Amino acid sequence: MSHERTVEIDAVSHDFRMKGDHVQALSNISFDIEPGQFLCLAGPSGCGKTTLLRLLAGFMTPTEGMIRVDGVPVTKPAADRGVVFQQPNLFPWLTVQENVELGPKLRGVKASQRKADAERFLHMVGLADFAARRPYELSGGMQQRCQIARVLTNDPDIVLMDEPFGALDALTREHLQNELLEIWRATGKTIVFITHSVDEAVFLGSRVMVMSPRPGRIVLDRAAVFSRPDEPIAPERLRALPEFLAVADEVRTAIHTAPLSRAS
Numbered sequence: 001m002s003h004e005r006t007v008e009i010d011a012v013s014h015d016f017r018m019k020g021d022h023v024q025a026l027s028n029i030s031f032d033i034e035p036g037q038f039l040c041l042a043g044p045s046g047c048g049k050t051t052l053l054r055l056l057a058g059f060m061t062p063t064e065g066m067i068r069v070d071g072v073p074v075t076k077p078a079a080d081r082g083v084v085f086q087q088p089n090l091f092p093w094l095t096v097q098e099n100v101e102l103g104p105k106l107r108g109v110k111a112s113q114r115k116a117d118a119e120r121f122l123h124m125v126g127l128a129d130f131a132a133r134r135p136y137e138l139s140g141g142m143q144q145r146c147q148i149a150r151v152l153t154n155d156p157d158i159v160l161m162d163e164p165f166g167a168l169d170a171l172t173r174e175h176l177q178n179e180l181l182e183i184w185r186a187t188g189k190t191i192v193f194i195t196h197s198v199d200e201a202v203f204l205g206s207r208v209m210v211m212s213p214r215p216g217r218i219v220l221d222r223a224a225v226f227s228r229p230d231e232p233i234a235p236e237r238l239r240a241l242p243e244f245l246a247v248a249d250e251v252r253t254a255i256h257t258a259p260l261s262r263a264s
């Protein structure tokens, strides 16, 4: 079961410095993420979404400001934060089951326990019958499901997802969106999800944020009341609701009218 971890993003700015050049990717971002929130982050290409996710993961530290999880500064990756990348990056020589068990195995979890955990999450993502297959025998959507199972088997409190469905066809993408909502409802994990799709952000998020063009700042931050765990609505119905379309329109407008910074 997840611990209740609050994430604080406190006055975070981030610059990339290269030989004689410098790119300001994020500018003075502050917000908190409550435990169990499904936060979708949208914004134009290059606005710093991935940079923010990498900072949350602890792959790098901000140039200014600080990120804390339950008051503890994030300075490196840790097991309480799992990352799902756009490309599944599974180990091709391992079976699906072995890929999913790898994290717990490296952490010294007992074989019987990690087998049971892997089976539970493979079942949750609909891959129970494919445990003995190798990644190349799976479709792109199945590989992405496997990556999600692998991350969940590590039992992170916070799941960071960088456009995980961006490379998938529309039908597979919708299937996985529905599955991810089910998983979120079943596990109560905190999810931070990057997407270019307004529909996806509003459909999945319990909160939707829009970032401005570089350097990224938050230009919209609103609750999206649709993915409520207590009252699931059929996806087709939800997407046709006038309220859904109005929020999608608000998000789209924020993306298209976000001011360009003079500093960029």
Ligand SMILES: Nc1ncnc2c1ncn2[C@@H]1O[C@H](COP(=O)(O)OP(=O)(O)OP(=O)(O)O)[C@@H](O)[C@H]1O
Residues within 6 Å of the ligand: 016, 017, 018, 023, 024, 025, 043, 044, 045, 046, 047, 048, 049, 050, 051, 052, 214
């Ligand atoms: N390692 C790096 N070195 C130098 N500049 C970088 C690096 N990573 C990102 N940047 C720059 O920082 C800015 C933000 O990049 P980032 O990948 O965070 O944007 P993004 O919003 O995720 O974009 P996209 O939606 O296209 O994936 C961009 O201008 C990018 O060129």
